[in-house]
Amino acid sequence: MSRHSAQFKRRVVKDYLSGRVGGSAEVARRHDIDHGTVRKWVAAWRLHGEAAFRKKFSHYDSRFKLKVLRLMVSKDLSCRQVAAVFDIRNPGVIGIWKRQYDSGGIQALEPRPRGRPVKQPKSSVPPDSTESDETRTKEELLAELNYLRMENAYLKKLDALIRSESPKAPRRKRR
Structure with a gap:
């Protein structure tokens, strides 16, 4: 769950974009948040507008992850910048994708099965005994x-x- 409401985020961005207060550090101090967070919210607002602060539950497939990594390398962007472009809420996950891709290629980006793994493999089935001896x-x-x-x-x-x-x-x- 998000720590701050969408309404609060909009208020911070509007405060920053109004230009009355000097810079992200001053806006962050006024609203008692980190100035990096202010910059992230402003960048998301500029790229995606109102949709930047809606709740988002997404699972990304391997093709999308590869597209993100290719743009990051080709344009020499940071994880935070690429996250803003693709509206990925957690920029840290892009670094994880990069390490996975570097170690295992496209197969490493495939989603893994969820849930607890099976403890013991199923026993082998006896040969078919439907035939007559x-x-x-x-x-x-x-x-x-x-x-x-x-x-x-x-x-x-x-x-x-x-x-x-x-x-x-x-x-x-x-x-």
Whole structure:
């Protein structure tokens, strides 16, 4: 969530653009904010007008990120300047995109799956047993036998582990 309302940002920009007060440092001191923030808001206002202060929730695809990085390199712009041109609210993310691109190319800019990763890979599925045993080859039957033996051994070890943990100190009965 934004720290300052859109109305407050408009008031600061109008105050700066009126020219009555001297420079961004003076406007920042009057409104008790950082002078870099004033410059950023003024640049956004000049490029995008009223749309600069609307709420924006965006996810950028790899082509857009690459377009931003190419403009930054070709025009020799800073992250803050490129963010103002493309209306990206967090200029710091452009530096992250640049490091990702430098280390891994366009594939590094692709969005990653969100959420918690799967802890344990899914177990392998036993060979298809819908065919009758007479029609299957000897290798297929041996592969299924090996799979079933491994599964059986795993379940026996799991059962032994559960049994070894369950005997605890006997509880005393209350009187």
